[in-house]
Amino acid sequence: MRLWIALYLPRLPLEVFCPNWSADQCSVVIEQEGVLAVSRLAQQMGVRPGMRRSGALMLAPEAQMHERAPQQEQEALHAVALAMLQYTPQVAQGEGAALLLDVGASLRLFGGIRRLCRLVRDNLQKLGFTGVLGVAPTARGAWLLARNGGGRTLKLDSLQRELQCLPVGLLTPLQRHQRWLDGIGCLSIGDLLRLPRPGLQRRCGSEVLEMLDAAQGLVPELHEWLAAPHSFKAKLELFGRIENADLLLAGAIRLLQQMTGWLCAHQFAVVRIRLLLEHERGREACPPTPVEVVLAEATWRDEHIIRLLKERLGKLELVAPVIGLVLEAPEVEPMAPLSDSLFPEPGGSPQDRQRLFEVLVARLGAENVLQAYPKADHRPEVANRWVPLHEKVRPADVTAQLPPRALPRPAFMLPKPIQLLMRDHRPFYGSCLRMVSTAERIEAGWWSETQSRDYFIAEGEDNAYYWVYRERTPGTEETRWYLQGLFA
Incomplete structure (x- = not known):
């Protein structure tokens, strides 16, 4: 089954400066002296897209004015695409602030298209962006549905009926011909399809016909898939000076979403991660504060790592305000296959117990969670010693021939x-x-x-x-x- 999810980010120019998990600030994005996007607080004060800068300053003099940053928007879109690799290896960039996900082969794995869309929305929320989803059997059709406010169509004939009602202005090449189309009463894509194709091609170009044919599934679509980098290192600039370590968790979750997508793309599992808390630069610069998490059991999911980071950041005392985060995955290994046992183990699997131990280590400290390290020796005080949980115990030492016991030993x-x-x-x-x-x-x-x-x-x-x-x-x-x- 061929199915696509188009992910459109309408507030991307604004949310690269103030993600949706940050505090609502009065922010305005300016492009060529005109207002491009506004925050909810600025909108309540009367600022609207299309205004001039001077008019926005009159209505909201305390508003933060940001010049549009296309480079930051592209980096943010790439970060979202990297996170989406955990749902499908086929992710491509669409027109504007949009991504195209070929999820036809992922439906059974994630429990159907409804649950998959819910996971994508939750993932996007953790990344700090607002998205609109369109689902259709063609990539161009899903993109048009997303640009029109979202929708879900699973069959090709239903998609063709949906396209009839969409406004013609969604097609980018026709925006410069909008006045002519309004003059002849061509307001929807259905009206456009009823026009003679040769005349439409001469007037508007062949690109319009190619987009219409691709949206209806009449011609094949070609895409350039996103290639995950060979090593992972993600960076996030914080728009403010964070002095409370608990507030850094939202930014760390955003970076972890990218790491999860990277791990799934390479079929890797992470053993050790490093989160660097960057401080002020310049004359008062100090080295970054490292936060390392070592896992006893390699994983490629972020839920357990988030719990460990929450415990570590909760006990951390910052030496200086934090202005940026850097996440690295210096130690990875091939992803282990799922267990093929028919019945679950009583009391949970070994992986569940390892996750519990890791949470205890993060909460109590490595020196307070120890494991037994037996040794083949007759002397009781030497026959066993306690080592930290992250220290690898060699199987040869554990299974060594222990001395025979003539009498019972105390508990x-x-x-x-x-x-x-x-x-x-x-x-x-x-x-x-x-x-x-x-x-x-x-x-x-x-x-x-x-x-x-x-x-x-x-x-x-x-x-x-x-x-x-x-x-x-x-x-x-x-x-x-x-x-x-x-x-x-």
């Missing part, structure tokens, strides 16, 4: 053994301890520090069980007892 091991007092020739810990097991002798560490101990399971008067040992020191008659662990 809780003390960080450091506690020397016990002696009462009535028995070790004392809250009460006198009674040995309820035979001795387990552990002798090891001849290569560093020799240890010779006799371990026992002891019971107190409160019926609690303890793991204690008697230190064997040759050449001395003193007996010293230590508490090593507690049984659950």
